[in-house]
Amino acid sequence: MDNNKTIDRVLEFAAKFQANIYLDSISKGLMGTLPITMIGSIALLLAVLPIEPWTNFIASIGVTPYLLAASTVTTSCLSIYAAFLIGYRLAHHLQVDEIPGGLISLFAFFIATPLTEGALTMSYMGAQGLFTALIASLLATRIYAALMKCDALKIKMPPSVPGMIAATFSTMIPAILVGLIFIAIAVIFSYTPWGSFAEMIYSIVATPLMNVGGSIWSLVLIVLVQMILWFFGIHGSLVVGTVVSAVYMPMALENMELYAAGTPASELPHILGNTFYSLYAGIGGAGGTLSLLIVMFLFAKAKQNKELAKLAGIPGLFVINEPIVFGYPLILNPIMAIPFILTPIVQLLIPYFATVMGLIPPLTGVQVPFGLPVVINGFMGGGWTAALMQIIDIAVGCLIWFPFFKISDAQMYKEEMGESMEEIAEEYEEKAQKVQEA
Incomplete structure (x- = not known):
């Protein structure tokens, strides 16, 4: 009680x-403000795209100042x-x-x-x-x-x-x-x-x-609260979204302004930002469910899990994970609670410490629209290093989800087999009854 x-x-x-x-x-x-920030982000990407023939071309035709101006305004x-x-x-x-x-x-x-x-x-x-x-x-x-x-x-x-x-x-x-x-x-x-x-x-x-x-542990706490709320059926991403936007967007925008002014990505001051949160805090949606879908697609024995992986796979790539969250279901599911809460936290910590150690540069703060496919949104938000980091995060997420999914899948498979045996027995009895009547 x-x-x-x-x-x-x-x-x-x-x-x-x-x-x-x-x-x-x-x-x-x-x-x-997302449409406005997207205009500025795309303009900045086009202005500073690290492809020398491209930057030389837009500079020669006089487009570069206007792209930078679009970012400024x-x-x-x-x-x-x-x-x-x-x-x-x-x-x-x-x-x-x-x-x-x-x-x-x-x-x-x-x-x-x-x-x-x-x-x-x-x-x-x-x-x-x-x-x-x-x-x-x-x-x-x-x-x-x-x-x-x-x-x-x-x-x-x-x-x-x-x-x-x-x-x-x-x-x-x-x-x-x-x-x-x-x-x-x-x-x-x-x-x-x-x-x-x-x-x-x-x-x-x-x-x-x-x-x-700016402390990674503050963001970890926010994600922990978010996932606990999700576990109880509340859209935790909406609840913590205001905090993330208010506290972390200024950090991303400051990085973006400095990057537009010519500061190298490796020298940007903020590791964290709302872009960092959106790219890494649960890849494929809250709970890092894209990893679960991959594990489900490769290793599921239960028929219902195989079908769910096919149905929810494409939406998961586009960061829409309601089909898997509510279809599996993950809400109030004690077996899956640990990976559901743990995966997005681990997926945050890996790129953070990789940035601290200088293995990858900080994100430039470019605002990435919701709904872009995973890895593509990483490339847009931080180049090939961010895309690679997402792939690593997905692989680690698969390792976290695998043992818990196998337990759950085995239980579902046994239930399906039990139902199948009952159906076979009922069908045999019906045929036997018809033979006796004949």
Whole structure:
């Protein structure tokens, strides 16, 4: 009974965590930046592709500066896009107009950043300003939504005025008040040792979180929580996705900005990042299930496992593992719990220590879209060394899954054989009965 209560509390906490509107707004807002980051990533790859004839060709026709510019106005300005999208998402949750919510959030982010000779500091438009964008967006949109609930602050237009114009006027006073509040915040912080709200956030919030997140054991803990939640049937990847995006994306983007500026991959400062997590934390999906599918395809005796390997194999290559997770099933399966939880952790540690030892360079931070086939996504995210590391990880995953799968498969095979013998006996009895009747 006590165990059931503990499990219920864990599930309840995870459900509340996943349903939190602020975390959901951050998660979906950052997810919404994916098209922009993909444009920048592809442009950067094309600009610095380590094939000399190619780089000479694009340089000779004058394309290189535009590819690098595409990277600059996307990944190096990611905080701008994130500020708008997070405000937009939170405004939707709070049931106020989304576009004003996004625009006010963007203004709050801009006014919170430090000024350099009267102009915005561009370094805060990218990875360095991402935490400021998150916090400023949430605060500005929350204040705006609270003010919008007050009818006395709304300018009401006559019924003859078009609805779009009337809606714009109704948001005017709340928007102005939010703007004045953040202008006041910016002025107050200009007299502090930090010099700006953004500098304070970067010093007190962003830097400690990135320092803690820079430890491999922090990421291992995140993956452990993720897999425990998966074991109980909760989509753990969604629950921890907000933390991974907020803490690890700035590290990847910083690597990417330095790489675009000419820093060699071997000298990039961060080993970890959201790209590192997406490429190695469970290859083929949570639990490293691509390895399980390979073992299942090669060694399964039970007919149901052979069929499942055929059905789930192609989706597994494209990092879609729900067919194997729920079809095997792995949820609440005590025999498979150890490899299900252990495999993605081992698959993280191998490339991490390989990078620490200098065997492979750090990832450049290029953002890889979800759904690319395994190994191809590794090549895009880190070149042939990352692709090779994924292959090694898959092989190690097969070794982890093999003994546990053999136990489970043998049990299923015995059950199938028992059912087959019963069917043969029933068929024999039916034939014997027909002969006697004849």
